[in-house]
Amino acid sequence: xxxxxxxxxxxxxxxxxxxxxxxxxxxxxxxxxxxxxxxxxxxxxxxxxxxxxxxxxxxxxxxxxxxxxxxxxxxxxxxxxxxxxxxxxxxxxxxxxxxxxxxxxxxxxxxxxxxxxxxxxxxxxxxxxxxxxxxxxxxxxxxxxxxxxxxxxxxxxxxxxxxxxxxxxxxxxxxxxxxxxxxxxxxxxxxxxxxxxxxxxxxxxxxxxxxxxxxxxxxxxxxxxxxxxxxxxxxxxxxxxxxxxxxxxxxxxxxxxxxxxxxxxxxxxxxxxxxxxxxxxxxxxxxxxxxxxxxxxxxxxxxxxxxxxxxxxxxxxxxxxxx
Numbered sequence: 622x623x624x625x626x627x628x629x630x631x632x633x634x635x636x637x638x639x640x641x642x643x644x645x646x647x648x649x650x651x652x653x654x655x656x657x658x659x660x661x662x663x664x665x666x667x668x669x670x671x672x673x674x675x676x677x678x679x680x681x682x683x684x685x686x687x688x689x690x691x692x693x694x695x696x697x698x699x700x701x702x703x704x705x706x707x708x709x710x711x712x713x714x715x716x717x718x719x720x721x722x723x724x725x726x727x728x729x730x731x732x733x734x735x736x737x738x739x740x741x742x743x744x745x746x747x748x749x750x751x752x753x754x755x756x757x758x759x760x761x762x763x764x765x766x767x768x769x770x771x772x773x774x775x776x777x778x779x780x781x782x783x784x785x786x787x788x789x790x791x792x793x794x795x796x797x798x799x800x801x802x803x804x805x806x807x808x809x810x811x812x813x814x815x816x817x818x819x820x821x822x823x824x825x826x827x828x829x830x831x832x833x834x835x836x837x838x839x840x841x842x843x844x845x846x847x848x849x850x851x852x853x854x855x856x857x858x859x860x861x862x863x864x865x866x867x868x869x870x871x872x873x874x875x876x877x878x879x880x881x882x883x884x885x886x887x888x889x890x891x892x893x894x895x896x897x898x899x900x901x902x903x904x905x906x907x908x909x910x911x912x913x914x915x916x917x918x919x920x921x922x923x924x925x926x927x928x929x930x931x932x933x934x935x936x937x938x939x940x941x942x943x944x
Contacts, residue, residue, distance in 0.1 A: 651689060652696055657716035663757040665712045665789065668726070674703045677726070686713055686722065693719050702727055712757055712789040725785060733783050738797065740779040740900035741829040743863065747777055747898065751793065760790040775822050775895030776801050804901055808908055825907035826895035830859035832918075836911065837926045838903055841918055843910035855885035863896040870920055871943055919943065 664684050668677055678694055681687045696719055697703055705727040713722060736754055738747055748758035761773070773794065778801035784793050809818045824845060828838045845855055858872045864881045865872075877884070883892040899907075915928040917935035921942040929935035 648692055651687075651692060652719045655716060655718040657714035661714045661716045663712050663714050663760065663790070665710060665757075665760065665791065667710045668706060668708050670708045672706075672708070674706055677706055681722075685715060686717065687719060693722075696720075697723060710789045710791040712760060712791065714755075728785055733785060735781060735783055736793070737781045738777065738779045738898070740903070741897045742777075742779065743897050744772065744774045744777060745866075751790065756790045756793060761794065772894045773798070775826050775898055777898045778804060779898055779900050805904060808904060820891060821907045822899070822904065823891045823895050825899040825903040826897040827855070827857050827859055827892075828906050829899035829903035830862070830897050831857060832920060832926050833924060834926075835902055835906065838906035839909070839911035840913050840915065840928070841926075842906045843912055844915055844918060846910060848916070849890065852889055854887070854889050855891070857885045860885040860892050860896055863892075870922070 664686060666680055666684055666686075674697060675694070678687070678690050678697075681693070682690045687693045700723065702723060707726065707728045711725060713725060717725075734754060736751070738750070742750075744762060748761035751761060752758040777794070777797040780797075780800055782793070782796050782800075784796065805818075805822075808821075809815075824842060827845065828842050832838055832841050845857070848855055858870070860883045861872050861876050861879055861881075862868060864879055864883045865876055867876070877886045880887070882888060883896065885892060913928075914930055917929040917932065917938075918926055919935070919938055919942065920926050925942075927938045927942055929938055
């Protein structure tokens with residue numbers, strides 16, 4: 622009988638050790654080693670001012686971002702970070718470890734990264750880049766723009782930013798749009814009306830994609846404004862490339878036939894929205910163009926811009942520089 626009882630106690634002891642080890646392994650995996658899968662969904666949520674840590678944790682459970690609220694509460698308490706959770710909108714991928722999630726929620730300084738958005742990138746290109754940095758491309762493209770416009774295109778100011786790694790996409794967008802407002806406010810004041818400024822922003826976005834260099838941008842902006850004034854189509858290859866997603870300096874005849882409000886070979890006037898996110902240089906060019914007598918221009922494969930007054934001169938430039 623003693624042997625039977627001893628055997629039972631031994632098995633219970635082994636089982637307890639196994640369960641303890643399993644629990645320890647589960648906890649370690651959830652806290653430190655868990656990683657999102659490639660197709661993991663990105664979930665956005667908001668932490669409001671004055672919201673208690675327990676309420677935030679309850680919300681994380683509802684959103685299926687943590688599997689064990691007790692374990693997360695114990696981990697937060699062990700780190701003494703109950704009062705360090707920041708307010709704001711966060712975007713977290715399902716499957717994120719608790720340690721990473723807590724760093725995001727507390728804006729841990731070690732969790733900052735630098736992102737650089739070049740001048741002239743489209744929202745699509747910015748979204749693709751941000752996705753490689755742990756953010757949501759879908760959220761970049763689905764956000765409503767400033768002043769009620771339907772797109773953020775044009776308002777994502779190109780610059781270098783310090784942001785929280787794998788934090789909220791909304792926070793990154795907020796930084797870029799705020800920088801846009803800061804940098805362009807003097808020019809908006811000059812334009813007086815939003816619609817006037819928006820048209821100039823659209824022009825700046827086209828000029829940004831057409832040519833490089835301050836003087837060329839100012840000349841090309843003047844050419845485009847004068848074309849608009851006489852009812853001549855802009856015939857800007859960059860607006861067609863915006864639809865076809867190509868980056869060719871000279872588009873094909875098939876591309877020119879594309880049925881789109883962005884095809885400035887087929888429509889007169891500006892496209893409905895900006896086609897890129899221009900820098901200040903292009904914005905200044907659209908606002909303060911350099912008057913000239915040219916009506917045509919082209920950029921050769923080396924990036925040099927060649928101007929012409931007549932269509933005949935322009936065609937000769939094509940034959941000479943676009944071989």
